[in-house]
Amino acid sequence: MRDQPNNNDDWLDRLIREAGDPTVSLDAQYVERLKTAILRRAASVPNSPRKVSLMKRIVRVAVAASIVFAVGAVVAWLTFGGSSANIAFADVAKALDSLRSATFDVVSEVREKKDSQPITAAGKGYFLAPCHQRIETSVNLGREAAVKGAEAAAKRIHKNDGPASANRAAQAAAKSMAKAVGSMPEMIVRQIMIADSQAEKCILLYPNMKTGMLVDSKKMRELRNKPAQPDLFEMVRRLVREGNSGTGEKTVAIGKKEIDGRKAVGFRVCVDLMDMTFWADPKTAYPVRIEVGMGSLGNVRVVMNNFQYNVALDPSLFSLTPPAGYSMQTMDVTAPVEKDLLKTLRIIAEHSKNVFPAKLEMNQEVMKALMVGLEPKMDKATEQKLEAVRKEIEAKYGGREKLRAKYGKNIPPEIMAEVMKATMPIMQEQMKKRMPTMQNEMLKRSRGLLFYQTLKPDNDAHYLGGGVQLDTPDRPIFWYKPTGSQKYHVIYADLSVKEVAPSDLPKMPQPKDGLKSAKTNDKKSP
Amino acid sequence: MADDESTKQIASLKRLDGSAWSVVVDRHLGEVYGFIFHLVGGDRAIAEELNQETWLEAIDGIGRLDAAQGSFRNWLFGIARRRVALHYRRRASARTSTPGDQIETLAESGSKAVLPEDVLEQMERAAVVRAAILAIPEDRRKTLLWKYVEGLSTEAIAVRMEKSVKAVESLLSRAREQLRDLLRAYMTSCDDERRTTKDSSRA
Numbered sequence: 001m002r003d004q005p006n007n008n009d010d011w012l013d014r015l016i017r018e019a020g021d022p023t024v025s026l027d028a029q030y031v032e033r034l035k036t037a038i039l040r041r042a043a044s045v046p047n048s049p050r051k052v053s054l055m056k057r058i059v060r061v062a063v064a065a066s067i068v069f070a071v072g073a074v075v076a077w078l079t080f081g082g083s084s085a086n087i088a089f090a091d092v093a094k095a096l097d098s099l100r101s102a103t104f105d106v107v108s109e110v111r112e113k114k115d116s117q118p119i120t121a122a123g124k125g126y127f128l129a130p131c132h133q134r135i136e137t138s139v140n141l142g143r144e145a146a147v148k149g150a151e152a153a154a155k156r157i158h159k160n161d162g163p164a165s166a167n168r169a170a171q172a173a174a175k176s177m178a179k180a181v182g183s184m185p186e187m188i189v190r191q192i193m194i195a196d197s198q199a200e201k202c203i204l205l206y207p208n209m210k211t212g213m214l215v216d217s218k219k220m221r222e223l224r225n226k227p228a229q230p231d232l233f234e235m236v237r238r239l240v241r242e243g244n245s246g247t248g249e250k251t252v253a254i255g256k257k258e259i260d261g262r263k264a265v266g267f268r269v270c271v272d273l274m275d276m277t278f279w280a281d282p283k284t285a286y287p288v289r290i291e292v293g294m295g296s297l298g299n300v301r302v303v304m305n306n307f308q309y310n311v312a313l314d315p316s317l318f319s320l321t322p323p324a325g326y327s328m329q330t331m332d333v334t335a336p337v338e339k340d341l342l343k344t345l346r347i348i349a350e351h352s353k354n355v356f357p358a359k360l361e362m363n364q365e366v367m368k369a370l371m372v373g374l375e376p377k378m379d380k381a382t383e384q385k386l387e388a389v390r391k392e393i394e395a396k397y398g399g400r401e402k403l404r405a406k407y408g409k410n411i412p413p414e415i416m417a418e419v420m421k422a423t424m425p426i427m428q429e430q431m432k433k434r435m436p437t438m439q440n441e442m443l444k445r446s447r448g449l450l451f452y453q454t455l456k457p458d459n460d461a462h463y464l465g466g467g468v469q470l471d472t473p474d475r476p477i478f479w480y481k482p483t484g485s486q487k488y489h490v491i492y493a494d495l496s497v498k499e500v501a502p503s504d505l506p507k508m509p510q511p512k513d514g515l516k517s518a519k520t521n522d523k524k525s526p
Numbered sequence: 527m528a529d530d531e532s533t534k535q536i537a538s539l540k541r542l543d544g545s546a547w548s549v550v551v552d553r554h555l556g557e558v559y560g561f562i563f564h565l566v567g568g569d570r571a572i573a574e575e576l577n578q579e580t581w582l583e584a585i586d587g588i589g590r591l592d593a594a595q596g597s598f599r600n601w602l603f604g605i606a607r608r609r610v611a612l613h614y615r616r617r618a619s620a621r622t623s624t625p626g627d628q629i630e631t632l633a634e635s636g637s638k639a640v641l642p643e644d645v646l647e648q649m650e651r652a653a654v655v656r657a658a659i660l661a662i663p664e665d666r667r668k669t670l671l672w673k674y675v676e677g678l679s680t681e682a683i684a685v686r687m688e689k690s691v692k693a694v695e696s697l698l699s700r701a702r703e704q705l706r707d708l709l710r711a712y713m714t715s716c717d718d719e720r721r722t723t724k725d726s727s728r729a
Binding site: 012013015016017018019020021022023024026027030031034035037038039041404405406407 | 560660
């Protein structure tokens with residue numbers, strides 16, 4: 001049979017005729033089983049991971065919101081060093097001397113990435129001379145999170161199609177989700193910060209949770225040896241005052257600009273972690289807009305505008321007595337120490353595939369690592385509630401399997417919105433309960449960064465851990481000279497610490513030595 | 527080069543879009559299953575198992591498919607060929623040691639053969655030909671079957687397919703060329719066998 005005729009075509013024709021119709025009938029049950037298995041595999045991350053991914057998104061928003069909220073607290077930590085004055089800026093400060101009160105709008109935003117949509121906390125600020133300040137901000141963790149979640153999911157799903165297509169898909173998903181979740185319950189988380197810069201006291205209140213935090217600003221001042229918790233206007237005055245003494249940072253005039261239909265003159269100053277821009281009315285010298293950028297705290301930006309001056313304000317707005325029914329905690333304002341840095345470094349490395357971060361600052365890489373594990377753990381009752389709600393919706397569409405088989409991962413936005421509408425309130429409740437704990441945990445985890453950031457040039461700190469594997473033997477990643485000490489502390493990749501004489505310090509990386517891949521993060525160089 | 531349609535389809539499959547997978551399952555399940563069924567000598571249980579493995583491997587590996595390098599269908603048949611070859615190699619491994627890597631790379635190598643020669647030698651000709659016919663695209667396959675199995679004239683096929691006679695002739699020509707490529711290795715192995723048989727009988 002295995003002969004090949006001389007004529008190739010004839011041979012082929014004969015083979016085909018002999019073979020006959022090759023079609024094989026398939027057993028219907030087998031086909032059904034196989035199709036289910038195939039589609040299940042294709043949709044192997046459908047409903048429950050969607051819940052997880054949505055939850056993660058909400059957690060990210062909530063943590064980002066915590067960071068936005070934490071800006072107030074960070075301002076307390078990192079009060080200004082001072083500024084040199086120029087005449088116009090001094091005029092602004094002088095004008096503020098006669099200020100009785102002010103109100104202004106405040107918007108804090110944090111971006112996960114430089115080009116991503118910001119998560120914003122918006123609110124109102126109040127100032128009452130000589131030293132009282134109140135800032136109320138709120139973050140919406142409801143609809144906004146849903147819309148942003150849909151946008152992010154669409155981008156992820158369409159990422160292989162190219163950036164333009166992914167962006168189009170994201171916009172369409174956001175639009176569709178915004179329409180679908182129009183009636184979804186909101187979850188507004190509010191924070192109120194009330195401060196008295198003369199009494200050196202501050203309280204943070206969370207009205208949703210009826211919780212709050214007491215901040216001992218005096219302790220902070222002692223720790224940092226700098227005035228703590230100034231109000232915005234006192235900040236400006238201090239910049240001028242300290243600038244006049246010749247010890248402060250340089251304030252740079254940045255020209256004129258029209259703001260809200262009014263001409264304004266601008267000044268810029270960079271202090272510690274903050275890059276501040278003041279825009280003032282040239283006639284009254286009162287600020288009309290203040291922008292604070294905090295690059296090292298993720299991509300955090302605070303904008304204050306719409307200032308109204310010398311308005312009547314009720315002094316009770318500035319009461320430092322916690323409202324009745326609030327459970328208050330005291331913020332840990334002890335100085336962060338070397339041990340905190342070791343702890344923070346370990347957390348970051350362990351959550352970043354055992355590799356130390358490129359820089360010791362609250363950038364996206366570090367923030368992501370610090371946030372790992374902050375997801376609220378659901379109790380059984382909540383899980384059951386969520387499952388029941390999901391089942392109910394799935395049943396409307398013929399059951400989970402049918403939904404998976406029909407749509408795979410791409411559940412239409414209207415069904416997604418229906419699931420979210422029903423499950424969000426349950427998850428929001430979890431978030432509400434968890435939020436203060438999360439914020440506390442985040443502050444604890446990031447104390448090591450504060451330690452590093454509060455080191456002064458005299459401490460001669462150097463970070464060389466970028467890209468180094470945790471537990472690499474004999475690999476120095478950080479050293480500094482503790483205040484008052486003649487010797488240095490060297491931290492190694494296994495997070496052990498050795499005290500060494502200056503002559504025994506590790507060499508700084510040179511292009512040809514073994515540390516050439518290390519990224520330096522030198523406190524001396526800005 | 528893949529056309530726009532195919533590129534779009536592959537993009538949807540890569541997104542693990544359930545409806546896109548549903549479409550390709552409906553479109554190719556029968557022919558892939560049939561291809562495997564013939565190559566495993568009509569053993570339904572083995573065919574079902576290998577067919578399932580083929581599809582699941584496709585889902586797991588879809589990220590590696592480059593739309594510019596070819597169609598999903600060809601890639602899927604590549605996986606099926608590798609699965610069948612592995613099946614034979616595993617079966618033979620008790621007796622001989624064979625380089626599995628050779629099989630692993632078969633699907634990606636662009637080989638036009640139905641299966642590697644050593645595997646083909648174990649099969650009946652009709653089964654190999656049936657599998658090869660199923661491996662060629664549907665429109666080409668239909669023209670071949672109508673022409674040689676049903677005995678239709680080119681004109682009759684043209685009417686049935688609502689195409690011109692010239693188009694059908696072109697399809698037939700391409701179908702035969704592809705089939706010849708698929709069966710070349712098989713025929714080579716047969717020639718070798720024939721030669722070996724002749725040599726040994728002379729000795």
